[in-house]
Each structure stands twice: as structure tokens, then as C-alpha cells.
Amino acid sequence: MLAYRPFFVTCGPARGSLRMDGTVLAPLDWLIIVALLGFSLLVGFLVKDQASEGGVEGFFTAGRKMKWWLLGTSIVATTFASDTPLAITGWIAQYGIAGNWFWWGGVLGSVAMTVFFARKWRTSGVVTDVELTELRYGGPAAALLRSVKAFINATLVNCIILGWVFAGMSKISESFMDWRWLLGSELYTALAAVYPDALLFGSFDNTLTIAVLLAVTLGYSALGGMRAVLITDLVQFTLAMAMSITLTVIAVSQLGGLASMWDTLATLYPSDGSATDMAGNPYLTHDRVAAFAPDFGEGVVGSLGIPFSAFVLTLGVMWWSNGIIDGSGYISQRLYTAENGGEAEKGALWYSVANFMLRSWPWAIAGVAALVIFPRADVDLAARQFTECLNDEQVCTAEMRQCLDNRYTCDIPEYALLYRDQGTLEQDGLAAMSVVAGAPAYQQVPVFREDRERGYPAMIRELLPAGLMGLMLASLMAAFMSTVSTHTNWGASYLANDFYARFVNRRASAKQLTRVSRVATVAIAVLAVVVASTIDNIGAMWELYGGMMAGLGLPHLMRWLWWRANAWTEIAGMVSGFSLALINYIAGQLDLLPAGQISLFPPFMASHAIHVICWISLIAAVASMLATMLTAPVDDSLLREFVRKTRPMGIWGKYAQGDFRPERNFVESLLYFVLAGTSIYAGMFGVGYALRLETATGLGLIALSLLGLVIVVRGMGRIDRVL
Structure with missing residues (x-):
């Protein structure tokens, strides 16, 4: 049995001075958090009258008067969820900086959306992306497609995403938000006794935190609609970005600088x-932590955990075969709000630049710093000692008992990176304890395990003084609220615009539609809480969603690029993708798959989820093409009207002549796509090389990136100068 070792972190202020009657946060921290929540509600009240003008048009598109910097920042704020820095911190420990390739591949899809489709969404004049189906196709099939897609997006997609976001917020609040101290033991106990266990997010403290943030978010988004969401997103993103940089700078400074x-x-x-x-399992080595290129060696520590073929498919297939390739979803919802097509295009480009070149590096460096501040060997030792303490009271120290009794007053820093689980003494390398604990080595016992994602909130707790800690927590709460407000507003737009206004009451007044929009916002949030709290395996749900969306990638491209596509093109792709993804999900959950298989496809076809999704996209693509050629084309008058409004690129023949030709031809757009994508990758890695102290390489790449982006902006803006 290991002797107890004193735990300490050599950097950062003493936390004892920050506590107030046993809580981690000081009065100033609480004041800052309350101020943020109050500001968000105030915005909703200030713009509620403007949101009430124009029915769903005014509520969900903010009057279509927004500038590029506001709508682009709002998109970035939505993707800047509170769980994102935690996920990246975990990836850094498991895969190194190269773990960011899980989302770096999205550069290509983001740039394609910007160059080929962003302008089109604004000029289409729709309120939701599914409304476009009737504008593009018309007829009963399009109406059916619109309603089904609206239902799936409003419910399943929202619940998957919000479930992940809720889980991330739970890990952040866990070490800080002591509701028993805030409410008093009597009231806290009474509330906990009546709250249903089925709707808990980890613990009752975490659940109360999420409930308060959700209530505030619903308040301003239901009152002020998209206008309130955009304004609060700007403030929330600015605060979140500033504080993520601040935490990283403080962490690196405490370690003596980058070198x-x-x-x-x-x-x-x-x-x-x-x-x-x-x-005896090796940790990821420092050179693998710092590497930008992934390692695919079988059994190599730090490999991305995916075959090389799956990585190639990620960069070569998945970015365009996904249903959001054209910006469908919450991104297009921001593009509708633009003042004109040019502002939409510039806003989408700003999102791509900020999301990939700027946003991730403070988190990546913070993740590296966490590996130094909380060495993995120390955290592993802590997990072992706390497991021994759980199973044998005699080895517990007073400090360890304090942590187990009240995590808010724990003085062992590594404890913040641990979570309780069930395991066996033999499995967890503690077989010798069975003699002491009086239990067989194979018996299930409570154990502690390392969770590197918790390293991010642990650094907040260890390094930040009063005031800055409150600002940091407020920034992560802001990130949480910006994501939640987007998804509740987005989901509500489907219920109000694509169900109520389309099928229930087509003569509804603007006042009625605004009221329905507000009720729908609350309804979506309640549904998300109920469903998200029942999701046990987020990864499996994302694979389900990825498979479903894989069926829509090619159809979504075809509707913008080829006149022959019709409603059955999308229906065939959607049904194929949904069916295959659902069958795979159910078979996996019920353990119906043969040994060695992860899907319906045999192992030689699919050894990873990315393979499965790509096969689904291929099958759905074939189904879409067959459906297209076996069914009648869209009526000429509808095609002419669609081309008149959007002036799409691609193969449109007689429909795109004279004044109806695209503002920018396909070849020119393709050149901007290549240049913008190359520039963003150059800038992204340029920042990384500079932070790795390879200054000359970093600055050179950044200079090339800026030059390329200037050319792209000036070239794409030529349309507006001519018009």
C-alpha cells in the first residue's frame, strides 16, 4: 500500500484566502456572475418590442439588418460551448495537439459554405433552412420533406447537442457552485428530495446550476428573439475569449514562460x-504532445485512435458529404439576419478565420500547461490513494476525508481531476488491497479514475484569484448560454415557422406568431432537458446523428448546383441515411452485431465509425441519384423563381441566362475556396508554430495567411462593388 504523499501545486495563489465560509468563490466572484446573468436578461427586455415586430420574420431574423462582424461572431460564440475547452484539454493529454484534427478538418467545409452558399441563403429570403425545400421544389413532397426535417432538427439534433453541452457545464460547475452553502442546508435538502433523479445532470448541485443558466437564457432569448441572441453572443464571446487567453497567460507565466x-x-x-x-502503461511523450501531425501507428501511444484510411476520409469525403456542408442549420439562421448577401459572405468568412485560426490555441496551450501543473503521475497516485481510502478507512488522512466530505473545501489539487466510478481491485491494479478490504479482487468496488478534461476547471480553481475566478466562470457560463440560446431559438423557429405558420394557422397575425415563437422557445428547452438527461452515451448519439446527416450531404449540394434535383432527391438521401444510422445504432445498443463488427458492414469495410458514416453517405448518394432520375423534374416556373432569387452557381442551363446568371462563376469561386482554405490552414499552423517558439516559421505562415485572406476578401467583395 502506498504511503500518503502531500499534494501541492507550486504555482498560483493560496486558495484559502478566497474562501468564504467554506465556499471556493469570494463575494466579488458572485457579484460578477450575477452581473452577467442580469445583463443578459436586461438585453432581452430592451429589445423585446423590436422582436415583436414582424412575426416570425422579426423574431427569428432580427429584421435582416445585421453586419458581418456581429453575425460572424455570433456563429463562433455558438460553437464556443462551455464543454469545448474541456474536450480539447482531454485530447491534448490523450493525443497531443494533433488531437485537434478531430475538428480541424472542418476548415474545408466551413470555407466551402462561405464561398458557394453564404450569399445564397440571404438572398433566398427564407426564415429557416427547411423552408428552402418548398421554395426550391414545391408540391406535396416538398411540404412533407419540410415538416419531417423541421421535426428532426427541432428535437433530435437539438437534444444531442444540448446533452453534450449540459455535460460539459456540469464538469465546470462541479468544483465551484456549492448550492447547499447558497441556499442553506434545510432548503437544499428539501429541494433535492423532490427533484426527480431521472433529470439529474451528474449531481443536484450541477443540475441547479444548469437550471438557473437555462432559465436566464430562456428569459432573454424568448423575450428578444434573434436580436437578443446576437447581442448577447457578441458580449459573451468577447468575455469568453478574453478570459480563455487570460487563464492561458497566467498558467504559462506561473510555469516561467513558454520556453x-x-x-x-x-x-x-x-x-x-x-x-x-x-x-506500467506509458504516458504520451512530450514530442507527441507538441506535434501537429497525427500518429497512426497501431498501438502507438498518442495515435488518434483511427486508421489512416479513416483520417483520409475525414479530409477527403466527410467534410462535403455531411448535411451541413451548405450551412444548413444554425449557421444559415445567422446568414438570414445579414443586411445583404455581401455581409452574409463576409460574416461566414470571419467565422471561419476566428473559429480555426484564433479560438483554439489558448485552449491547446492551456491543455499543455495542465499536463505540467498536474503531472499525470501525481494524478494517478491520487486516484490510487483515494480508491484505497474509499475501501479502507484506516489509510485515509484528514485531508482526504475533507475532500470526500466536501469537494469545495478540498486542499488536494489533484482531487479536482478525479471522478468516481465502479471497477474491480484487480482491474485497477489494487489486488493486494483485497486482503485489507476483505473483498475478493474481482468484486465490484468504488474506484477513482483520472479525467483530464477536468484539468481546465482545476486550473481555474488553482491559479485565479478572487475577481478573475468569477470572470472566468462567468465567461464559461456565457459560452454555455450562447450555445443554448442559439439552439433553443433555432429549434423554436421550426415549430413556429414550419409547423404553426405553415400548417396550423396560415393567417396568424404578427402578434400571434411572436407569442407562438416565445412559447416554442420554452418548449424546445424543456424537451432538451428531458431528453438530454436520458442520454448515456453521447459518442453513440453523435455517430447516429453523423450517419443521419451523411444521407443529406450530396442532396444539399445538388439542390444548389443542379437544376435536375427535386424533393425526392433529398427524401431518398434522408430516408437512406436515417434508416441505416438508426439500424446501426439499435443493433449496437442491443448487442446484436456479430463479434468484431461495429456496424452492419463487415470489418473489412468498416473498422471505425468514420468508415460507417462514409459508407452510409455513399449508399444514400446512390439512392438520391436514382430517385432523381426516376422522378419528374421540378416545374419550370418554380425553377425560374428560385434562380431569380438566389442566382445559384453550377449546372442550371436555360434557367440561368441573362440577368439570372450567378454573380460569380463556379471556377472563380473554386479558386477563392482553395485560396481561403489554404490561408486559414497557414494561419492556424502559423500561430501554433509561434507558440511552439519556432518564430520564423510561424510568422512566415501568418504573413502568407493574411495576404491570401486579403486577396479573397477583395475578390469576393467585387460583386458588391459592381452591384
Whole structure:
């Protein structure tokens, strides 16, 4: 049995001075958090009259008067969820900086959406992306397609995403929000006793935090609609970005600067792999942590966990075969709000630049710093000692008991990176304890395990003084609210515009539609809470969603690029993708698949979820093409009207002549796509090289990036100068 070792972190202020009667947060921290929540509600009240003008048009498109910097920042704010820095912190420990390739591949799809489709969404004049189906196709099939897609997006898609976001917020609030202290033990106990366990997000404290944030978010988004969402997104993103940079700067400064951080990382995780956990498994080496290129070696520590073929498919297929390739969803919802097509296009480009070149690097460096501030060997030792303490009271120290009794007053920093689970003493390398604990080595017992995602909130707790801690928590709450407000507003737009206004009451007044929109916003949030709290495996749900969306990638491209596409093109793709994804999901959940298979496809076809999604997209693409050729084309008058409004690129023949030709031809747009994508990747890696202290390479790439982006902006803006 290991002797107890005192735990400490050598950097950061003493937290004891920050506590107030046993809570982590100081009065100033609470004041800052309350101020943020109050500001958000105030915005909703200030713009509620404007949101009430124009029915669903005014409520969900903010009057279509927004500038590029506001709508683009709002898109970035939505993707800046509170769970994102936690996920990246976990990836850094498991895969190194190269783990960001899980989303870096999205550059291509984001740029394609910007160059080919952003302008078209604004000029289409629709309120939701599913409304476009009737504008493009017309007829009963299009009406059916519109209603089904609206239902899926408003319910399933929202619940998957919000479930992930709720889980991330739970990990953040866990170490800070002591509701028993805030409410008093009597009231806290009474509320906990009546709250249904089925709707808990980890713990009752976490659930109360999410409930308060959700109530505030619903308040301003239901009152002020999209206008309130855009304004609060701007403030929330500015605060969140500023504080993520602040935390990273403080963490690196406490380690003596970037050079010292990289040197210490090399000492803790040497290249020879000699640093191992208690079971002898090697940690990720420092050179793999710092690498930008992924490792695909089988069994190599730090490999992305996917075959090389799956990685190639991610960059070569998945970015365009996904249903959001044209901006469908909450991104297009922002593009509708633009003052004109040019503002929509510039806003989409700003989103691509900010999302990939700027946003992720503070988190990546913070993730590296967390590996130094909380060395993995120390956290593993803490997990072992706390597991021993749980199973044998005699080995517990007073400090360990304090942590187990009240995590808010725990003085062992590594405890913040642990979570309770069930395991066996033998499985967790504690077989010798069975003699002491009086239990067989194979018996299920409570154990502690490391969760590197918790390293991010742990650094907040350890490094930030009063005031800054409150600002940091407020920024993460702001990130949470910006994501939730978008998805509740987006989901409500389907219920109000694509169900009520389309099928229930086509003569509804603007006042009635605004009221329905507000009720729908609340209804979507309640549904999300109920469904999200029942999701056990987020990864499996994302694979389900990915498979469903894989059936819509090609149809969504075809509707903009080829006159022959019709409603059955999308219906065939949607039904194929949905059916295959659902069958795979159910078979996996019920353990109906043969040994060695992860899907209906045999192992030689699909050894990873990315393979499965790509096969679904291929099958759905074939189904879409067959449906297109076997059914009648869209009526000429509808096609002419669609081309008149959107002036799409691609193959439109007689429909795109004279004044109806696209503002920019396909070849020119393709050149801007290549240049913009290359520029963003150059800038993204340029920032990374600079932070890795390879200054010359970094600055050179950044300079090339800026030059390329200037050319793209000036070239794409030529349309507006001519018009």
C-alpha cells in the first residue's frame, strides 16, 4: 500500500484566502456572475418590442439588418460551448495537439459554405433552412420533406447537442457552485428530495446550476428573439475569449514562460516513454504532445485512435458529404439576419478565420500547461490513494476525508481531476488491497479514475484569484448560454415557422406568431432537458446523428448546383441515411452485431465509425441519384423563381441566362475556396508554430495567411462593388 504523499501545486495563489465560509468563490466572484446573468436578461427586455415586430420574420431574423462582424461572431460564440475547452484539454493529454484534427478538418467545409452558399441563403429570403425545400421544389413532397426535417432538427439534433453541452457545464460547475452553502442546508435538502433523479445532470448541485443558466437564457432569448441572441453572443464571446487567453497567460507565466513550459513538459514526459502510470502503461511523450501531425501507428501511444484510411476520409469525403456542408442549420439562421448577401459572405468568412485560426490555441496551450501543473503521475497516485481510502478507512488522512466530505473545501489539487466510478481491485491494479478490504479482487468496488478534461476547471480553481475566478466562470457560463440560446431559438423557429405558420394557422397575425415563437422557445428547452438527461452515451448519439446527416450531404449540394434535383432527391438521401444510422445504432445498443463488427458492414469495410458514416453517405448518394432520375423534374416556373432569387452557381442551363446568371462563376469561386482554405490552414499552423517558439516559421505562415485572406476578401467583395 502506498504511503500518503502531500499534494501541492507550486504555482498560483493560496486558495484559502478566497474562501468564504467554506465556499471556493469570494463575494466579488458572485457579484460578477450575477452581473452577467442580469445583463443578459436586461438585453432581452430592451429589445423585446423590436422582436415583436414582424412575426416570425422579426423574431427569428432580427429584421435582416445585421453586419458581418456581429453575425460572424455570433456563429463562433455558438460553437464556443462551455464543454469545448474541456474536450480539447482531454485530447491534448490523450493525443497531443494533433488531437485537434478531430475538428480541424472542418476548415474545408466551413470555407466551402462561405464561398458557394453564404450569399445564397440571404438572398433566398427564407426564415429557416427547411423552408428552402418548398421554395426550391414545391408540391406535396416538398411540404412533407419540410415538416419531417423541421421535426428532426427541432428535437433530435437539438437534444444531442444540448446533452453534450449540459455535460460539459456540469464538469465546470462541479468544483465551484456549492448550492447547499447558497441556499442553506434545510432548503437544499428539501429541494433535492423532490427533484426527480431521472433529470439529474451528474449531481443536484450541477443540475441547479444548469437550471438557473437555462432559465436566464430562456428569459432573454424568448423575450428578444434573434436580436437578443446576437447581442448577447457578441458580449459573451468577447468575455469568453478574453478570459480563455487570460487563464492561458497566467498558467504559462506561473510555469516561467513558454520556453520553461516546453522544457518541463520534456522532463515529465521524456521521449523514451519511461514515464508510465501505476500499471506500467506509458504516458504520451512530450514530442507527441507538441506535434501537429497525427500518429497512426497501431498501438502507438498518442495515435488518434483511427486508421489512416479513416483520417483520409475525414479530409477527403466527410467534410462535403455531411448535411451541413451548405450551412444548413444554425449557421444559415445567422446568414438570414445579414443586411445583404455581401455581409452574409463576409460574416461566414470571419467565422471561419476566428473559429480555426484564433479560438483554439489558448485552449491547446492551456491543455499543455495542465499536463505540467498536474503531472499525470501525481494524478494517478491520487486516484490510487483515494480508491484505497474509499475501501479502507484506516489509510485515509484528514485531508482526504475533507475532500470526500466536501469537494469545495478540498486542499488536494489533484482531487479536482478525479471522478468516481465502479471497477474491480484487480482491474485497477489494487489486488493486494483485497486482503485489507476483505473483498475478493474481482468484486465490484468504488474506484477513482483520472479525467483530464477536468484539468481546465482545476486550473481555474488553482491559479485565479478572487475577481478573475468569477470572470472566468462567468465567461464559461456565457459560452454555455450562447450555445443554448442559439439552439433553443433555432429549434423554436421550426415549430413556429414550419409547423404553426405553415400548417396550423396560415393567417396568424404578427402578434400571434411572436407569442407562438416565445412559447416554442420554452418548449424546445424543456424537451432538451428531458431528453438530454436520458442520454448515456453521447459518442453513440453523435455517430447516429453523423450517419443521419451523411444521407443529406450530396442532396444539399445538388439542390444548389443542379437544376435536375427535386424533393425526392433529398427524401431518398434522408430516408437512406436515417434508416441505416438508426439500424446501426439499435443493433449496437442491443448487442446484436456479430463479434468484431461495429456496424452492419463487415470489418473489412468498416473498422471505425468514420468508415460507417462514409459508407452510409455513399449508399444514400446512390439512392438520391436514382430517385432523381426516376422522378419528374421540378416545374419550370418554380425553377425560374428560385434562380431569380438566389442566382445559384453550377449546372442550371436555360434557367440561368441573362440577368439570372450567378454573380460569380463556379471556377472563380473554386479558386477563392482553395485560396481561403489554404490561408486559414497557414494561419492556424502559423500561430501554433509561434507558440511552439519556432518564430520564423510561424510568422512566415501568418504573413502568407493574411495576404491570401486579403486577396479573397477583395475578390469576393467585387460583386458588391459592381452591384
